[in-house]
Amino acid sequence: xxxxxxxxxxxxxxxxxxxxxxxxxxxxxxxxxxxxxxxxxxxxxxxxxxxxxxxxxxxxxxxxxxxxxxxxxxxxxxxxxxxxxxxxxxxxxxxxxxxxxxxxxxxxxxxxxxxxxxxxxxxxxxxxxxxxxxxxxxxxxxxxxxxxxxxxxxxxxxxxxxxxxxxxxxxxxxxxxxxxxxxxxxxxxxxxxxxxxxxxxxxxxxxxxxxxxxxxxxxxxxxxxxxxxxxxxxxxxxxxxxxxxxxxxxxxxxxxxxxxxxxxxxxxxxxxxxxxxxxxxxxxxxxxxxxxxxxxxxxxxxxxxxxxxxxxxxxxxxxxxxxxxxxxxxxxxxxxxxxxxxxxxxxxxxxxxxxxxxxxxxxxxxxxxxxxxxxxxxxxxxxxxxxxxxxxxxxxxxxxxxxxxxxxxxxxxxxxxxxxxxxxxxxxxxxxxxxxxxxxxxxxxxxxxxxxxxxxxxxxxxxxxxxxxxxxxxxxxxxxxxxxxxxxxxxxxxxxxxxxxxxxxxxxxxxxxxxxxxxxxxxxxxxxxxxxxxxxxxxxxxxxxxxxxxxxxxxxxxxxxxxxxxxxxxxxxxxxxxxxxxxxxxxxxxxxxxxxxxxxxxx
DNA sequence: TTTAGGG
DNA sequence: CCCTAAA
Numbered sequence: 001x002x003x004x005x006x007x008x009x010x011x012x013x014x015x016x017x018x019x020x021x022x023x024x025x026x027x028x029x030x031x032x033x034x035x036x037x038x039x040x041x042x043x044x045x046x047x048x049x050x051x052x053x054x055x056x057x058x059x060x061x062x063x064x065x066x067x068x069x070x071x072x073x074x075x076x077x078x079x080x081x082x083x084x085x086x087x088x089x090x091x092x093x094x095x096x097x098x099x100x101x102x103x104x105x106x107x108x109x110x111x112x113x114x115x116x117x118x119x120x121x122x123x124x125x126x127x128x129x130x131x132x133x134x135x136x137x138x139x140x141x142x143x144x145x146x147x148x149x150x151x152x153x154x155x156x157x158x159x160x161x162x163x164x165x166x167x168x169x170x171x172x173x174x175x176x177x178x179x180x181x182x183x184x185x186x187x188x189x190x191x192x193x194x195x196x197x198x199x200x201x202x203x204x205x206x207x208x209x210x211x212x213x214x215x216x217x218x219x220x221x222x223x224x225x226x227x228x229x230x231x232x233x234x235x236x237x238x239x240x241x242x243x244x245x246x247x248x249x250x251x252x253x254x255x256x257x258x259x260x261x262x263x264x265x266x267x268x269x270x271x272x273x274x275x276x277x278x279x280x281x282x283x284x285x286x287x288x289x290x291x292x293x294x295x296x297x298x299x300x301x302x303x304x305x306x307x308x309x310x311x312x313x314x315x316x317x318x319x320x321x322x323x324x325x326x327x328x329x330x331x332x333x334x335x336x337x338x339x340x341x342x343x344x345x346x347x348x349x350x351x352x353x354x355x356x357x358x359x360x361x362x363x364x365x366x367x368x369x370x371x372x373x374x375x376x377x378x379x380x381x382x383x384x385x386x387x388x389x390x391x392x393x394x395x396x397x398x399x400x401x402x403x404x405x406x407x408x409x410x411x412x413x414x415x416x417x418x419x420x421x422x423x424x425x426x427x428x429x430x431x432x433x434x435x436x437x438x439x440x441x442x443x444x445x446x447x448x449x450x451x452x453x454x455x456x457x458x459x460x461x462x463x464x465x466x467x468x469x470x471x472x473x474x475x476x477x478x479x480x481x482x483x484x485x486x487x488x489x490x491x492x493x494x495x496x497x498x499x500x501x502x503x504x505x506x507x508x509x510x511x512x513x514x515x516x517x518x519x520x521x522x523x524x525x526x527x528x529x530x531x532x533x534x535x536x537x538x539x540x541x542x543x544x545x546x547x548x549x550x551x552x553x554x555x556x557x558x559x560x561x562x563x564x565x566x567x568x569x570x571x572x573x574x575x576x577x578x579x580x581x582x583x584x585x586x587x588x589x590x591x592x593x594x595x596x597x598x599x600x601x602x603x
Numbered sequence: 604t605t606t607a608g609g610g
Numbered sequence: 611c612c613c614t615a616a617a
Contacts, residue, residue: 486611487611488611508606508607510605510606511604511605511606525604525605525606526605526606526607526611526612526613527611529605529606529607529608530611530612533607533608
């Protein structure tokens with residue numbers, strides 16, 4: 001039950017600290033805010049954003065020297081994105097509610113930042129905590145870690161990095177104090193502060209700050225002891241569920257409290273490392289990521305919404321997710337489109353006003369794609385890479401990969417459109433990228449799937465003011481009356497499910513079928529209907545002939561299936577077979593025979 | 604909202 | 611796939 005590792009990781013790079021009781025992470029994007037005299041948080045003004053933006057840019061530049069920049073960038077690119085914690089109050093002391101949800105930590109960090117801000121009034125510098133680590137250090141760490149698949153695992157890499165940070169006892173504290181408020185310090189945290197047995201209660205504020213730094217990789221100016229203790233405990237524990245006092249830290253691990261959610265360390269292997277391992281493993285088993293489930297059902301999720309439901313699964317999943325996430329999390333075309341849509345109005349490519357963002361964010365709220373356990377870090381120019389969603393009750397940021405909504409666009413919302421397949425295709429470079437599928441099954445043709453997400457492309461463009469493509473170029477429809485939005489090729493498994501569903505419930509019961517077999521898919525009943533129609537067409541036509549040969553993304557449909565489709569289409573009566581849902585699909589022998597050799601249909 | 608159809 | 615009309 002510990003999901004912690006990832007969080008630590010996050011903190012390092014993105015500076016988030018989301019820990020949850022469940023262990024689910026709750027990545028959060030920070031928003032630049034200003035602390036008013038009365039302690040209330042006020043969204044930063046556009047100007048402030050701009051300032052920050054610059055700052056970030058610089059950071060970015062630095063990071064560019066890192067290997068696998070693209071990935072790293074993705075994760076480090078965050079910045080003052082949104083973090084609206086409605087009820088969060090600034091005083092640190094209020095953070096101790098354990099049920100505060102992951103937000104607590106975030107809030108904490110935020111606060112920390114805010115404090116810093118207080119100190120140095122208008123410099124958003126601390127917002128950069130995200131970019132805490134120096135490039136060189138990062139490199140070192142990266143290299144130091146024996147993380148094999150760097151490519152496909154930026155996440156892991158990062159994690160490892162964090163691990164090293166924590167476990168690295170070498171770097172002795174020292175000038176930790178000199179760390180700048182900005183959070184970008186060149187000095188190395190004094191990890192030793194957390195070595196051996198340490199009673200947080202006995203630490204001085206300064207020591208706690210050091211511990212904080214060792215834990216989160218960034219400096220804090222907060223002098224609230226309680227808060228610091230909690231932060232450290234939470235950070236080491238990856239859980240929000242920590243007592244306000246009495247925590248004992250031993251070799252970077254929190255003990256002496258209900259450090260339940262912790263991953264037990266094994267023989268001196270730092271917990272973090274274990275976590276990293278976990279992540280890695282998870283990563284290796286994409287199959288375990290049931291996370292991606294499409295997400296229609298998650299749309300309604302709201303931030304802060306925490307579902308008490310706690311399974312062990314989420315945690316495990318989290319790992320998986322993370323591992324997977326990293327790779328996958330690429331902005332979708334749609335995302336870009338959206339951005340474009342919004343940003344387009346802003347020829348300068350600057351950040352849109354807070355208000356706009358807010359609105360946008362709102363819109364982005366209903367994702368359905370891959371969840372990203374990590375906090376999303378966006379480039380200054382973009383805050384839209386991910387959207388927040390709820391995963392198992394935790395709000396997380398997910399890459400904005402999928403279509404938000406199916407069906408008619410809202411009256412006040414421009415429909416998101418996907419690029420044309422051809423275009424999209426070109427954008428998909430990383431074959432190695434993990435493609436999450438809604439349900440493990442649909443992994444058939446990765447490349448065709450997710451065409452919409454040309455991550456790096458998007459990132460870069462966005463970073464640079466997202467102008468790479470013109471909105472119109474990308475999404476014809478938005479600007480002009482364009483073409484179709486997305487095209488998610490149907491996978492064989494989907495087809496099978498559909499056929500099976502029709503067999504059971506009958507054609508026309510799309511809603512039912514969808515509910516039963518595509519509940520976690522973005523396929524809507526209309527999609528099913530359309531698909532069925534196409535299948536029927538194919539079963540007739542195709543039986544022998546291959547319609548659009550020019551459709552590379554179309555996957556061939558086994559003749560047997562087509563035959564079945566045909567049968568179902570022809571004798572609708574013999575359907576409702578409620579009961580054999582468990583059976584995959586029955587292929588009638590004759591059918592198979594008949595159709596065999598005839599050529600396949602295409603999806 | 605869900606279906607059925609047209610585009 | 612999208613969009614609408616109907617229901």
